[in-house]
Amino acid sequence: MSPNAYLIVSAVLFCVGLSGVLLRRNALVVFMSVEVMLNAANLALVTFSKVHSVLDGQVAAFFTMVVAAAEVVVGLAIIITIFRSKASLSLDDARRLRH
Amino acid sequence: MFSTIIFWVAAVLAVTAALGTVVARKVVHSAICLCALMVGLGLLYATLDAPFLFVAQILVYTGSIVMLFLFTMMLIGIDTSESLGETIRGQRVASGIAIGALLVLLLTAIAGALIESPGDLTASNEHYGGNAQGLAMLIFTKYVFAFEAASALVLTAALAAMVLAHPEKHGAKTGQRELAAERMKLYADLGISPAPIAGPGVYARGNAIAYPALLPDGDVAPDSISPTLLQRGVVVTDAPALPDLVAEAAAEIAGKLPTPNSTPTPTYTPPFSSTSTPTFPPPPPLTLPPTPTPTQTTPNPNPNLNPDSPGGTR
Known part of the structure; x- marks a missing residue:
């Protein structure tokens, strides 16, 4: 399969994730959309790793996974903390951070 | 292929x-x-x-x-529940345009730089005996500092999650006296009843928590159901339909059980049919199966159905 097809899939996945981030209000769904975007970038990295016949791209994708895991842990903890104080998952309710 | x-x-x-x-x-x-x-x-x-x-x-x-x-x-x-209104005017349209533009941009970039050779990773994969070995070689030599930074990041994230998700207590611990005073204050100010919330009801169809409790006048007690169940829409909130459900279940059980030999079947009318409330129409009289004799081998599948024993359902 030509690498271009993989890149197109990656671009489509990135835009789908971006639409979720921009259009949804539920914090958890927005977070999952961020995961979709990260994975789209990962797919492009692995594809280019194959195109250039070196493994560095796969190492970069691996590090992206590690960072994504750390990000999810912290993000979900923040979501839980906000939910405790606001009793809501909507991002609109969390716009006031001063309280 | x-x-x-x-x-x-x-x-x-x-x-x-x-x-x-x-x-x-x-x-x-x-x-x-x-x-x-x-x-x-x-x-x-x-x-x-x-x-x-x-x-x-x-x-x-x-x-x-x-x-x-x-x-x-x-x-x-x-x-x-998700708020569907826009907080920023024109945000949806602008987002849609931006996403479409980005997609077109990315696809144009890919189309402008069409990659002819699919590449070949077999040589790199086999160089150290396999893909995992090759990745390990890269991670622990060329990218070892990135790897160490990643370990620090993961460690920090774990600590941060513990700190953030740990519920913090502000002020002194509230005791029974304070809780009671707060409850009475809520009752005085907002009219919230200080009594415990009614538990979910028990009916012939089942004793799941999706069945709300009924108030003495036959209405549904809204406090007795979990709001999560209400959101999922699995609660039986239709109070007038409940007698029909009971009758249906009774007919189902009666059809399943072996026909009684000669004992007269007791005809039971639920107690709520005697109270004439507008929200609760009198149900059809139910025909209940006879209570099983000790010699009967088939047990009554729903002993809670008999409403003569009010405490039997607990």
Whole structure:
């Protein structure tokens, strides 16, 4: 399969994730959309790793996974903390951070 | 070509699942779609000569990250209500235009730089005896500082999660006296009853928590049902329909049980039919099966059905 097809899939996945981030209000769904975007970038990295016949791209994708895991842990903890104080998952309710 | 078939299956799965993640109304469905997306991406990695990432993708993403999402949903409840109004004027239209423009831009860039050679990773993979070995060689030599930084990042994230998710107590601990005073204050100010909330009801159809308790006048007690169940729409809130349900269940049981030999079947009328409330029409008289004699081999499948024993359902 030509690498271009993989890149197109990656671009489509990135835009789908971006639409979720921009259009949804539920914090958890927005977070999952961020995961979709990260994975789209990962797919492009692995594809280019194959195109250039070196493994560095796969190492970069691996590090992206590690960072994504750390990000999810912290993000979900923040979501839980906000939910405790606001009793809501909507991002609109969390716009006031001063309280 | 085998990998071509896998590519098409995995690509369609991934894009569909990504759309499902974004579009799904319920958060749990989004998480399940995210699982499917990760499996599809793992398959794509497998066709790209990256077997280690294929395994890591499925282990890390479906195994831990989506599970973490599901755990969070379990902790904070599945809140499906989402405000649909715009807080920023024209945000949706602008976002749509931006997303479309970005997609066109990316596709144009890909089309402008069409890659002819698919590349070949077999030499790199076989250089150290395999894909995982080659990745390990790179991670622990060329990228060892990035690896150490990643370990520090993960450690910090774990500590941060513990600090953030730990519930903090402000002020002194509230005792019984303060709680009682607060309750009475709520009653005085807002009229919230200081009595305990009514538990869910028990009916012939089942004793699940989805059945609300009935007030003395036959109305549904709204406090007796969990708001989560209400949001999911699985609560039997139709009070007038409940007698019909009871009659239906009784008929079902009566049809299942062996016909009584000669004992007269007691005809029972539920007590709420005698009270003439407008919200609760009198149900049809029920025909209950006879109570089982000790010699009867078939036990009564629902002994709680007999409403003569008010305490039997507890």
